[in-house]
Amino acid sequence: MADVFISYARDDQAMARRVARALQAEGMDVWWDADLPAHRAYSEEIERNLEVAKAVVVIWSAPAAKSQWVRAEADFARNAGKIVQAQVDSTLPPIPFNQIQCANLKSWRGGGSHAGWSKLRGSVRALITGEAAAPQRIGKEAWWKQRRFQAAAGVLVIALLAAVWLAPQWLRSGDGKRPVVAVLPFESLDKRDASLVAGIWEDTRQALSRNPQLLVLGPNTSEQLAEDGKTATRAADYLVEASVRSAGDRVKVSANLVRTEDGAQMWSESFDRRLDDVFQLQQQIAGEIEGRIRGRLAKRGGTLPQHIATTGEIYALYSEARANIRNRRMNKYDESRKQLQEVVRRDPNFAPGWATLAVAKTFFGSGNDVDSAAEADARRAIALAPNLAAGHAALGLALGRKGPAAKAALERALELDPNDIEAMNWLANAVSMEGDQKAAAQLRDRILEIEPLWWPAILNKVNALTNIGDLSAAEEEIARLEKLGDSQSAALISMHVANRKGDLSTAVNIGLERYRSAPADERAMLGNLLFSPLAQLQMFDILDKISPPPSPWIPYIRRNDPKAIGMFEAQFEPRQFWTFGELGIVGARVYLLNDQAAGLARMYHRAANSPEEFAKLVGKARIADVGPIAALALKRTGEQAEARRLLEIALENAQEEQGSPEDQQVRVARIYAVQGKTEEAIGLLSSAVRRGWIPPYLPIHVDIALDPPLAELNKDPRFEVLRQQILDHLKKERAELGPVKLN
Numbered sequence: 001m002a003d004v005f006i007s008y009a010r011d012d013q014a015m016a017r018r019v020a021r022a023l024q025a026e027g028m029d030v031w032w033d034a035d036l037p038a039h040r041a042y043s044e045e046i047e048r049n050l051e052v053a054k055a056v057v058v059i060w061s062a063p064a065a066k067s068q069w070v071r072a073e074a075d076f077a078r079n080a081g082k083i084v085q086a087q088v089d090s091t092l093p094p095i096p097f098n099q100i101q102c103a104n105l106k107s108w109r110g111g112g113s114h115a116g117w118s119k120l121r122g123s124v125r126a127l128i129t130g131e132a133a134a135p136q137r138i139g140k141e142a143w144w145k146q147r148r149f150q151a152a153a154g155v156l157v158i159a160l161l162a163a164v165w166l167a168p169q170w171l172r173s174g175d176g177k178r179p180v181v182a183v184l185p186f187e188s189l190d191k192r193d194a195s196l197v198a199g200i201w202e203d204t205r206q207a208l209s210r211n212p213q214l215l216v217l218g219p220n221t222s223e224q225l226a227e228d229g230k231t232a233t234r235a236a237d238y239l240v241e242a243s244v245r246s247a248g249d250r251v252k253v254s255a256n257l258v259r260t261e262d263g264a265q266m267w268s269e270s271f272d273r274r275l276d277d278v279f280q281l282q283q284q285i286a287g288e289i290e291g292r293i294r295g296r297l298a299k300r301g302g303t304l305p306q307h308i309a310t311t312g313e314i315y316a317l318y319s320e321a322r323a324n325i326r327n328r329r330m331n332k333y334d335e336s337r338k339q340l341q342e343v344v345r346r347d348p349n350f351a352p353g354w355a356t357l358a359v360a361k362t363f364f365g366s367g368n369d370v371d372s373a374a375e376a377d378a379r380r381a382i383a384l385a386p387n388l389a390a391g392h393a394a395l396g397l398a399l400g401r402k403g404p405a406a407k408a409a410l411e412r413a414l415e416l417d418p419n420d421i422e423a424m425n426w427l428a429n430a431v432s433m434e435g436d437q438k439a440a441a442q443l444r445d446r447i448l449e450i451e452p453l454w455w456p457a458i459l460n461k462v463n464a465l466t467n468i469g470d471l472s473a474a475e476e477e478i479a480r481l482e483k484l485g486d487s488q489s490a491a492l493i494s495m496h497v498a499n500r501k502g503d504l505s506t507a508v509n510i511g512l513e514r515y516r517s518a519p520a521d522e523r524a525m526l527g528n529l530l531f532s533p534l535a536q537l538q539m540f541d542i543l544d545k546i547s548p549p550p551s552p553w554i555p556y557i558r559r560n561d562p563k564a565i566g567m568f569e570a571q572f573e574p575r576q577f578w579t580f581g582e583l584g585i586v587g588a589r590v591y592l593l594n595d596q597a598a599g600l601a602r603m604y605h606r607a608a609n610s611p612e613e614f615a616k617l618v619g620k621a622r623i624a625d626v627g628p629i630a631a632l633a634l635k636r637t638g639e640q641a642e643a644r645r646l647l648e649i650a651l652e653n654a655q656e657e658q659g660s661p662e663d664q665q666v667r668v669a670r671i672y673a674v675q676g677k678t679e680e681a682i683g684l685l686s687s688a689v690r691r692g693w694i695p696p697y698l699p700i701h702v703d704i705a706l707d708p709p710l711a712e713l714n715k716d717p718r719f720e721v722l723r724q725q726i727l728d729h730l731k732k733e734r735a736e737l738g739p740v741k742l743n
Contacts, residue, residue, distance in 0.1 A: 002031030003128045005053035007073040009063035015088050016059055018110050019120075023057075026121060028128065050076060055127035057084045057120065060102065062091045084123045086116065178215045179297050181208060182236035184226045186253075189245040196282070197244045200253065203286035204240070211294055211309045233260040238297065240289065251275050255289050257296065267292055291349030295385025302385040303416050305352035314350060318343045322356045325363065326422065328456050331524045333364045351385035354378070358394040359422075374398035389417035397426050400621060406430055421447045425457055432464065440464065453481070455489045455525070462493050466500040467660045488514070488522055495529045500660070502692045502729065504533040505737040515546070516743065535697035537734050545742050557586055560706065562594040574606035578618050578626065585699035588629045592708040597636035604630050611646040615653070624654035625699055628670045628709040635674070647675050662693035666700070670709040682718050685710070689722050694729065702730060 004023055008016040020030045031049045050056065056077035064070045074097055077083035085093055085102040092098050103120040111117070183205040188197040202219065209216040217225070217236060225235055242255040250272060257267040269292060271285055299307040305322070321336035321343070329336075337360040343353035358377035375398040381391035396410035407430050413423035428443035441464065447457040458477065465474045474497050481490040491514045498507040511530040515523055527546045534543040540558065549555060553571075556564035568577065568587055578584040591600035608614035614630065615623045627650030634643035651671050654664070665684040672681035685704075695702045704710045704723050713719040 001052040002029045002049060003054045004028050004030045004124060005050050005056045005073075005077075006030065006032040006059065007050075007056060007070050007077070008032070008059040009061060009067045009070055011063040012059050012061050012088060015105070018108075019057060019059065019086070019105075022110060022112075022117070023121070023124065026125070028124065046073075053082065055082050055084055055124045056080075057086065057124060058093075058097070059105075060085060060087045060091060060093045060097070061089045065091055065094050082127055084120060084127065086120050178213060179237045180215045180217065180235070181238045181240060181293075181297070182217045182222050182225050183208060183240040185223055186241075187243040189243055193244055193246050193251075196246070196251070199282040200244060200285050201242070203282045204242070204289050207286045207290035208240070208293065211290070213294075213299060213309045214297060236260055238266070240293065242289070246275065249275050251285075253285050253289075255292075257293055266296055287349065291384050294349055295351050295388060298385065301387040302351070303387050303389055305355075305388070305390055308351055308385055308388070310347050310350045310353075314343055314347050314353075318350070318353050318356065321360070322352075325356065325359055327521075329521065329524055330528050333360060336360055337364055349384055351381040351388050352390055354381035354384065355388060355390040355394040358398050362394075362397050362400070387416055389413045389420045389423065392416065393420055393423035393426065396423065396430070400619070403434075407434075419450055421451050421454060421457065425460060428460065437464070437468070452484060453486045453489055455492055458489055458493060459496060462496060463500075466497060471497065471501065488518075492525060492529055495526075495533075499529075499533050502694055502733075504537055504694075504730075504733040507533040508537070508539075508737055508740070512542075512740065512742065532696055532698075536694060536702050537730060537737070538702065539734075539740065542740055542742055557590055560590050560593045562590065562596070564590050565594070565596065565599065569603075574603045575617060577603055578607050578614075578630075582699045584618065584622070584626045585629055588626075588633070589701070589706065589708055592629070592632060592636075593706065597633045600630070600633035601637045601639065604633065611642060611649055614646065615649045620653050624650045624667050624671070626650075628674045632674050632708055632712070643674075647671055660693075662688040662691050666693060666710075670700075670707070673712040674709050676712075678713060678716055681710075681713055682716055682722075685713070685722055686718065689725055694726060703727065 006016050006020055016032055020032050023030045031053065033046065050073055056073065058064075058070065058074045058077065060070075071094070074083060074085075074093075078097065078100070083097075083100065085097060085100060086105045087093065087102050088105050090106070093100070093102055101119075101123075103123070104116040105114075105120070106116075108114045108117050183201065186197045186201040186204075188194050205216060205219060205222070208214060221235070225239075237260060239258045239260060240255065241258065242253055245252050251274075253271045253273075255267075255269055255271070256265055258264070259266055269288075271288055273284065295302040295308055298309065302308050305318075310318075317339050321339040324332040324336040337357065340353055340357040340360055343350060344357060347353065354377045358374040358381065361374040361377065375395065378391060378395035378398050381388060381394060385391060390413070392409045392413035396406045396408075396413065399406035399409060407427065410423050410427040410430060413420050414427065417423070424443050424447050428440040428447075431443070432440035441461075444457055444461040444464070447454065448461070451457065458481070462474045462477050465471070465477070474493070478490050478493050478497065481487075481493065491510055495507045495510050498504070498510065508530065511526050511533075515526045515530065518526060523546075530546055531543065534540075534546075551568075551571075553564045553567035556567065564587070568583065572580060572583070577587060588600055591597065591603075604614065608617055615627070618626045627646050631643040631646040631650070634640075634646065651668070654667050654671060665688040669681045669684035669688070672678075672684070695704060695707070700707045700710070704719075704726065705714060710719075
């Protein structure tokens, strides 16, 4: 077999031929697909030669960077530590290959003295002779000088998809040795069940055999090993054993996974199923056993998603959804959630699919019902793959406000994968809520060491800085991004900082200037950040062109039109009404501004039987915001005790909410206002406005007289003064912005 494999895009065939001939002239054995035998399968031959080659030369160009085959071959070579890179045009290697040295062959015409060719030839020879260390990484400063954003939100999808094309090689352990598993004949505890037990055994063995990470011994060998325990320990790394007992219309299977090296029991579980369809039962139990074993015997213990086997098609679907979520493409959350539901439907034992589905549910929905569903999915992922870091991270996110339990899950994720940036991000949020801002800052700095341009972490860091009023440090972060050449993230963060300063016109100008020429993915992110300042300025004509209203009742809610009530009552059950985004606040506002407190109180009672149940429904993260408006409806319908208890619960949770100090002050002020504590409420509201607080529009209307809880203060003349200060500021910002054109 050849020592050198050449990976290239079809457009670069002439250069590939030149490189091949030059290396052959140096006495090296080279394979490229021009040598492909006519009688061999294309992908099989490529994979075979790629795996055995000692050096893989990847020729990068604009077409190569877009080729999934080139990326897949490069990814395999990088992981195997045998990649040698060359660029033949001005295109830099894509992430993560741009962190490895790359020979420049742009001006090479085949001569032996060319500097780029000498570099490539020397690297290839060193790998062949075994003298090479791991591929040399470019220094951080040099790499970031080369960096161009190139739609970073989409790069992760391509990088992950690339691995799928080489699934069999990619799934094998680094030394090529796969765990050997013997599925011993299952024991029938009742002779009458012999055929059933044999069927379950064979289905289990076949299910495990489909996993390319495992070498599963055949049935004849397994039967012989069952008779000789000593031979079994020498022939297999792991034994799968099971006993089956039936009783009436029930079947109970007890299964074990044993490591032969020391006899340790790696896993044990019992399955109790109803015997309706014998063949379906056999397949179901076989699938259950396979699922519990797959993650435990996965490469490197199943720590990372790419270590756990599934089909290439399913992994491609999963990786696309995961990339959308990791890059916070909010406009694709629903699509990604549906993709992940399809992933776990087609492969119910693929633990990473369940873990990421839990994250998608947490991001997409709100309320206790959603949290419970997300938690169940995360726990299923962990049951399938106990060492999957993403499963523990998803559990920590789903547990949310459950303090120590959430924190412990996130810390476990980082024990398993110290570089899991999502787990670090969510743990930073958790410790921040506990008041440990120093630990949160350290975690965010660690994230940015690993992923300097991951904008969710950057935004969280800047948000924390602005929350404590450290705007100079926030500006330094913007300068850092600009120095690294990441103009997109710099623009996003500049918008955020301007918005936090109350400089809405600047935030809109920055966003629209970039939006006009931005690609689709960047437009989606810009649209998310433009939403708040455009809504605060009441510029819905522009806002609706950027983000069309997803529901027909939204324009009616904006006008507080009572027609909205019938529309969303027809669409939502009461429990959904209170937990669907901000509808429980803005929709409730429409009820109260149209003297329909009784209707809102009915929605409350149909959703919950007590204040405690209502708080559990909407979740700790939202009860401080939703509680006051629901309590106001109860007060107006004479249910004083119910309202009083609901406000007490809201106040208990208000201090746990994240956000700026001003947001916290207004959150508590709304509760005090409904409780009738006017002095306390006015004091907090005055402090927030004095420090530059502007209502976010969602959930609090920019005209605070249209927020029913705060409007309880309208008899106090100080309230009207504060209201006018806010409205005057917004008027000034609109004047500074002037006429706006989207195109």
